[in-house]
Amino acid sequence: METYIDIYLNTDGEKASIIEKKLKDMGLKTTIGEHDYMYDWGKIVDWSEVITLIDKIQTNLKGSGAILKFKTVR
Numbered sequence: 001m002e003t004y005i006d007i008y009l010n011t012d013g014e015k016a017s018i019i020e021k022k023l024k025d026m027g028l029k030t031t032i033g034e035h036d037y038m039y040d041w042g043k044i045v046d047w048s049e050v051i052t053l054i055d056k057i058q059t060n061l062k063g064s065g066a067i068l069k070f071k072t073v074r
Contacts, residue, residue: 019061026060054070
């Protein structure tokens with residue numbers, strides 16, 4: 001499974017480079033194309049694990065001004 005994350009930045013928020021570092025430190029990879037970042041689970045996971053990851057990302061980026069969009073696929 002993979003979870004894709006799209007980031008919408010606020011001009012009054014943190015710089016893109018700071019947000020990128022935070023996401024990469026969490027194990028997300030940058031992508032080129034339809035989505036900005038991807039988390040590769042390496043296996044099939046249940047929805048509670050996806051929600052836990054999303055909670056961690058939200059907590060890590062709190063106050064950054066970023067708006068997030070998530071999409072998880074098998």
